[in-house]
Amino acid sequence: MKYLEDRKYVIQAIFIAIGAVYLIKLFFIQVLDDSYKTAAENNAMRRIIQYPFRGLVYDRDGKLLVENTPVYDLMVVPKEAREIDTLKFCRLVDITLEEYREKIKAAKTYSYVKSSPFLQRLTNHEFAAIQDNLVDFPGFYINARTVRGYPHQSLSHALGYIGEISPRQLEDTSYRGYRQGDYLGVSGLERQYEKFLMGKRGVKFRMVNVNGIEKGAFKDGAYDTLSVAGQNLVSTIDLELQKYAEKMMEGKVGSIVAIEPKTGEVLTLVSAPYYDPSLLTGKELGNNYMKLLNDPVKPLFNRPLMATYPPGSIFKLAQALIAMQEGTLTPNTGYPCNWSLVKCSHRHAHPSNLGIAIEQSCNPYFYQVFRSVVNKGRSRNVYQDAKLGLDIWNNHIKSFGFASQLGIDLPNEKRGLMPNAAFYDKIYGANGWKFPTIYSVSIGQGETGVTPLQMANFAAILANRGFYYTPHIVRSVGEKGKPLPEYSVKHYTSVDPKHFPPVVEGMQRVVESGTARYARLNHIGVVLAGKTGTVQNPHGKDHSVFIAFAPKDDPKIAIAVYVENAGSGAIAAAPMASLIVEKYLTDTITTANRKRWEADMISGAFYKWGN
Known part of the structure; x- marks a missing residue:
């Protein structure tokens, strides 16, 4: 019995201990710990x-x-x-x-x-x-x-x-x-x-x-x-110039890019067709995006950065610079306009020097210029010689920013294409090609692809006589800030600056008496240096191309205009570029004749224009 009596006290002690634990815990919760109070508050917060x-x-x-x-x-x-x-x-x-x-x-x-x-x-x-x-x-x-x-x-x-x-x-x-x-x-x-x-x-x-x-x-x-x-x-954008350039491209397909050569600042960047930016904001963003995405003319496609085209005859300027650097060409070198090599777009006398060849945009001349670099005679084997020469050429051409991302502060920039020996080896085999296989590269056709941004940057390089700043579209972060440091670095080409003046003189001749006579700015006392291009298009009418900078001896603007299916460079791209440059330099279009040209460019009445 005593044993049972003792067990009773033990059980009572256990219950008392458990009760004490609960009492202490409740006291802690209600008096000392406010976490549960906070949790309750959170339910109403x-x-x-x-x-x-x-x-x-x-x-x-x-x-x-x-x-x-x-x-x-x-x-x-x-x-x-x-x-x-x-x-x-x-x-x-x-x-x-x-x-x-x-x-x-x-x-x-x-x-x-x-x-x-x-x-x-x-x-x-x-x-x-x-x-x-x-x-x-x-x-x-x-x-x-x-x-x-x-x-x-x-x-x-x-x-x-x-x-x-x-x-x-x-x-x-x-x-x-x-x-x-x-x-x-x-x-x-x-x-x-x-x-x-x-x-x-x-x-x-x-x-x-x-x-x-x-x-x-x-x-x-x-x-x-x-x-x-x-x-x-x-x-860096000039809004008024942007509006004017967009007006020029209304109803057309192509690009306009203008750069300030001394800084690399992008003045205008037009991708046509374009759209109202307010369409991609607000409640209808999703619906409007799908409409733009399914539009067959691809208004969402950023052509200045993402479209790659053959550069056409503007590429002849780069060919001349590389050949002079390699010692296979001088400003006084003449070549016959030999149509048995390649057809020429213009009938003219044999170019007796480089300036005349640029002015006349002679295809056979630049065929021979490119051949002089590729087939320089570095090897007795014609196939090996072509490989060595093309790779040397490729290294030079990439120094101009071609076939690489320039690094503009916008996403989705494309590299473009410039061929080297390995590229052709994959297509034709190690000994399956030589210069006659690749001659179309000499005039900016064939296996070449550049973006309109790269074209405008090339114009800036010519304006600067051999260097460029990375194109950028933001001048500063904050009203009193500075550009990001990578946009203040000079990038030099592999061509010595001494070789640029003859090419620039040739560009001046193009505007004064050559294929871009409609681009002259004599009425405002400005010398414009430029080069037209007519890019062959297997899918329809040729594309119209023009690059330029002005004034020639103190460049303030470099520009590239690329209008798809508009014919020769002289018909659409050159007059457009000239009007945009005039608008930027003088803030107006002055003469009645120029205003008529402006109306024709805006309306697309290119049929009135000839080479």
């Missing part, structure tokens, strides 16, 4: 993201290119969105019951207790129509943000657009810090300068009641953080 103002973009003269306009996102917390009049809500926000169910399902998939966008990019009018009625629909609230706005309709390809981050990007560690519903740059400057433009998010905490109605700041805003606006960009 809403975390609202404060989206920063994205950095603005200006042109070189301080004109606003990209601004911010307010929009509103209707957010939902699925846990709180219960027992509401669904039909009334659908009428309020103008959606169907099926759409409501799909959106609520998507929100629950993301999180049952966290907020996510229900309807995005509401306009001021749409916001005003629903804001006073949201009190009847717990779980729904408005979050303000900004989207891009444009006080003009130009420069769409360079500016780019912003869009909502995708699920795939959210899984990518390089996008760490972004969250669902965030916007980021998708193309153009918006993408390239995202880290400067994006700013830093803030957050505010608000107390809400059981119906989701805000009751004030949580702990007087002690845990709120302010958003930090993104940095502004000052671009």
